Amino acid sequence: MQEVSPYIVTGRALLGEDLREEDVTITVSEGIVTSIEPVSRIPERWIVPAFFNAHTHLGDTVAMDLPARGSLADLVKPPNGLKHRILAKTPRAELVRGMRSSISAMIATGTTGFADFREGGADGVAALREAASGLDCRPVILGREGGEEVSDGAGISSVHDVANAEEIVRNARAGGKLVAFHAAERRPGDLDDALAFEPDLLVHCTHATDAQLRRIVDMGIPIVVCPRSNWLLGVAASSAHPPVARILELGGTLHLGTDNVMFVQPDMLREMAFAATVYRAPPDEILRAAISGAGIVGASGYLEEGQKANFLVINPLEKNISFSRDVRATIVKRLDSSSICQTVLTLQ
Known part of the structure; x- marks a missing residue:
């Protein structure tokens, strides 16, 4: 630096x-x-x-490339998915060391900011802050499981996975904090319910319908796509998912993220190259998507x-x-x- x-x-x-x-x-x-x-x-x-990595789960570093089988829900659905069980058993010092190493990897590949969905409640948020301390990379921490109150906002899984989503959103809004949802990663059924909360950010939208995309664009909500993770986890198998070309055609705000370190290295250079190859979007659009996530924190x-x-x-x-x-x-x-x-x- x-x-x-x-x-x-x-x-x-x-x-x-x-x-x-x-x-x-x-x-x-x-x-x-x-x-x-x-x-x-x-x-x-x-x-x-x-670059700004607009969606990460850095805690998953401690489960990197673990041989894992099963559905997306088996692997990452809260509260009992494989990743959550691993996180619960990981000593705090090891969790911090893992997250810090992934932040260092991001810095080395040109990333100076990221937005993380942080599991583990208030302790999980504190662990990520400790991991990022003194490093030249700005974290935006979207807490879960009670961590919303001491972070930059709420990082909510599918609205169908969280029983008290209305309460979480209400409290976040009262505190002037961000609200972000995973939505339409596997199927479009949870997206309309997420949109009812008028979130600041949507992650994935891998299987959003055209009508849903139009509504998102009309509402001015940015979409974070994570192509490599989608392909690896089996929720995408063509350039139609996530609908990168359609989002751009409609004039939507597109951000790029790398998602779970358990499966994918948090490297925006690799993410851009993959997106450009598979989705054939113009390079300037892909590059903008790798930069524009800074807008999550109001930066240019x-x-x-x-x-x-x-x-x-x-x-x-x-x-x-x-x-x-x-x-x-x-x-x-x-x-x-x-x-x-x-x-x-x-x-x-």
């Missing part, structure tokens, strides 16, 4: 929400991008907005004057990516962590 003030870097940057390529010099003072000035010489660096996430500094400096010269004819496409399809030479970040 770079926090020297003022900090000046020159490179080919992806600027603004449209991620337009420009050769510029960027100045950062006290954590704010104070100027972006054009340059005429060919730069030797790429400057790219950092994009490289603009007056915004908080939150970007990556990439050295393309030591890899074949120096031959790129489209920086956005190359970032999405080919970038690996070895080319990220610096992270410039303002946490608060």
Whole structure:
């Protein structure tokens, strides 16, 4: 992480929400991008907005790649799914160590913020805060099982899995906190009930109907898709699920997340490459989805004057990516962590 003030870097940057390529010099003072000035010489660096992982379950790190069989409900449904039984038996110190290691892995692959559905009540929230302490990655913690009251909001499983969803939402709203739901991961039946609560965020929508998608877009609710997890868990088997192309066609707000570390590495570079390959969405749309999750906490996430500094400096010269004819496409399809030479970040 770079926090020297003022900090000046020159490179080919992806600027603004449209991620337009420009050769510029960027100045950062006290954590704010104070100027972006054009340059005429060919730069030797790429400057790219950092990524925001809009959906994680970092506690699952302690069950990484555990040989597991069964339905999605058998594996992850609260309160007695396999992951919940493992979490309940894991010593706190080991849980913290696991989550901290996954946060470090995210930082190494260009992620500087994430939104986590945190099991374990208030103690679970405290454990994640401890795991993230001192690391250059901002957590947004959406608590469960009583953790809603001491976190940034409520991370609710399917509305059909939680008996007191109305109470949870009411309390979260009273405290000015976020409300997020898993919905339509396996089938669309729980999505309308989730929409009745007017959530701030929906996760998955893998099997949302077209009418439901239209309603979500009309309500202005962002959708977080987690393609690799959906495929691995058997709830997706084609580019129609999750309906990435349709969400974009309708003008919806699309975020990208990696979901359970039990099954999928929390690596947004891999998530982008998979999404671009399977769903064939334009690279700029996939890249925006990997950045725009910062909006969950009211941040821009994009490289603009007056915004908080939150970007990556990439050295393309030591890899074949120096031959790129489209920086956005190359970032999405080919970038690996070895080319990220610096992270410039303002946490608060």
